[in-house]
Amino acid sequence: MNNLLLFIIRYSAFLLFVLLEMVALVLIVRYNDDQRDIFLNSSTVFSGKVYNAADKAYKYSYLQVIADSLASENAKLKTELFNLERTIQHIEGSEQPLDSCVLEPFRIINARVINNSIDQRNNHFTIDRGTNDGIRNGMGVISPHGIAGIIDQANEKYATAISILHSAARISASIKRNNFFGSLVWRELNPAYMILEAIPRQADIVVGDTIITSGYSFIYPRGIFIGTVHRFWTEGGSNYYTIEVKLHEDISRLDRVYVVDYKEMQMQSQ
Amino acid sequence: MNRETLRHIIRGMLFLIVQVLILKRISSGSQWLWLNGEIFIYPIIVLLLPIRLSRHYVTLISFCLGLFIDMFYDTVGIHAFALTAMGYARGIILSYLEPRGGYQLTMSPTRHSMGINWLLAYTSLLFIVYVFLYFTVEIFTFVYVGKILVKTIITFLLSMMTIMGYHMLFNPRR
Numbered sequence: 001m002n003n004l005l006l007f008i009i010r011y012s013a014f015l016l017f018v019l020l021e022m023v024a025l026v027l028i029v030r031y032n033d034d035q036r037d038i039f040l041n042s043s044t045v046f047s048g049k050v051y052n053a054a055d056k057a058y059k060y061s062y063l064q065v066i067a068d069s070l071a072s073e074n075a076k077l078k079t080e081l082f083n084l085e086r087t088i089q090h091i092e093g094s095e096q097p098l099d100s101c102v103l104e105p106f107r108i109i110n111a112r113v114i115n116n117s118i119d120q121r122n123n124h125f126t127i128d129r130g131t132n133d134g135i136r137n138g139m140g141v142i143s144p145h146g147i148a149g150i151i152d153q154a155n156e157k158y159a160t161a162i163s164i165l166h167s168a169a170r171i172s173a174s175i176k177r178n179n180f181f182g183s184l185v186w187r188e189l190n191p192a193y194m195i196l197e198a199i200p201r202q203a204d205i206v207v208g209d210t211i212i213t214s215g216y217s218f219i220y221p222r223g224i225f226i227g228t229v230h231r232f233w234t235e236g237g238s239n240y241y242t243i244e245v246k247l248h249e250d251i252s253r254l255d256r257v258y259v260v261d262y263k264e265m266q267m268q269s270q
Numbered sequence: 271m272n273r274e275t276l277r278h279i280i281r282g283m284l285f286l287i288v289q290v291l292i293l294k295r296i297s298s299g300s301q302w303l304w305l306n307g308e309i310f311i312y313p314i315i316v317l318l319l320p321i322r323l324s325r326h327y328v329t330l331i332s333f334c335l336g337l338f339i340d341m342f343y344d345t346v347g348i349h350a351f352a353l354t355a356m357g358y359a360r361g362i363i364l365s366y367l368e369p370r371g372g373y374q375l376t377m378s379p380t381r382h383s384m385g386i387n388w389l390l391a392y393t394s395l396l397f398i399v400y401v402f403l404y405f406t407v408e409i410f411t412f413v414y415v416g417k418i419l420v421k422t423i424i425t426f427l428l429s430m431m432t433i434m435g436y437h438m439l440f441n442p443r444r
Contacts, residue, residue, distance in 0.1 A: 013361065020354045021354055024333070027340075
């Protein structure tokens with residue numbers, strides 16, 4: 001007790017100083033809006049940064065889930081879209097009552113490309129869906145900006161597709177403006193271009209015409225945008241144009257794709 | 271209350287009037303003080319207190335003076351905080367600058383009594399404490415340490431010029 005008193009007396013000036021400073025600080029924080037706000041906010045300057053970084057990391061890891069859910073939603077929307085288009089085509093040419101005309105020939109399955117090549121003579125890619133998800137050989141694969149390929153082999157979990165950049169790929173395509181149709185093939189030129197063959201010479205073509213899928217095969221629905229006419233010519237003595245088509249989709253960057261399950265194809269093949 | 275005390279009180283009031291009515295207007299309302307520097311002269315009241323006055327009194331007087339100025343600057347506690355620290359630091363600086371043989375009874379912290387070198391060291395050391403703490407508490411976060419330093423330096427230079435000008439012009443004996 002004595003020591004404590006001695007201590008207090010000895011350091012009384014310092015204690016007084018500390019006391020007064022504390023009073024001043026309390027006054028500052030209590031009566032100045034600025035300082036109070038700063039006091040409350042300045043912790044946020046630091047913690048905000050931490051939270052922000054953590055949030056970014058969290059969101060980054062969560063992006064995959066978000067993208068997957070968006071892709072499946074896209075697949076649903078594409079299914080509806082193709083079915084509706086098909087139904088409209090059907091209605092235009094028939095006198096049947098409306099409810100019997102509603103067709104649902106398509107089902108779209110979303111998938112991701114996990115392996116891809118563009119620099120070979122015959123290119124393939126692999127997707128992360130297999131027969132368990134309803135993938136079967138011969139189904140068409142479309143991509144956000146065009147078409148990608150045709151399923152070649154499917155096992156339970158994965159499926160391999162021949163890319164449209166494959167010597168065996170022949171896609172029935174037509175010119176949107178006048179409905180002339182031909183076969184789209186790849187001639188190992190450049191992964192950005194394909195050749196549309198068998199368009200007769202009387203067809204009226206200009207550079208920039210839109211090329212779409214014709215819908216005459218059981219692979220792709222009608223009307224998927226493939227690319228545009230880049231240049232065209234006739235090879236000596238031929239009655240058909242050779243049209244170089246600039247692909248809208250960059251095949252080298254395929255990531256999310258949609259597999260078209262065309263039910264009529266199944267019925268045909270059975 | 272003797273003449274000595276009365277002299278300090280009257281002089282102090284004059285400094286307060288100059289600070290509140292003149293210097294405050296110059297610093298708060300003008301663009302030509304770059305980066306919102308301030309000019310403080312009133313801490314000279316604490317600097318001019320008699321050397322032998324006890325630390326308790328100096329600290330207490332500083333606190334009250336700071337609160338008084340706060341009333342005019344609408345900054346409750348900020349001047350009080352900085353000036354209390356300066357008042358307490360005064361004792362430390364005084365013993366640090368103590369001449370050989372200690373302080374004489376007749377000595378007071380003025381140019382007339384201690385010489386220009388001593389006064390310059392004494393004033394600038396204490397003033398830097400005051401100004402730095404003032405802006406630290408005003409801005410209240412070390413996130414803007416650059417802003418604090420710039421304001422401290424500008425205000426320090428301006429205030430030192432004012433205070434040394436006072437010492438040069440009036441050369442107070444006590």
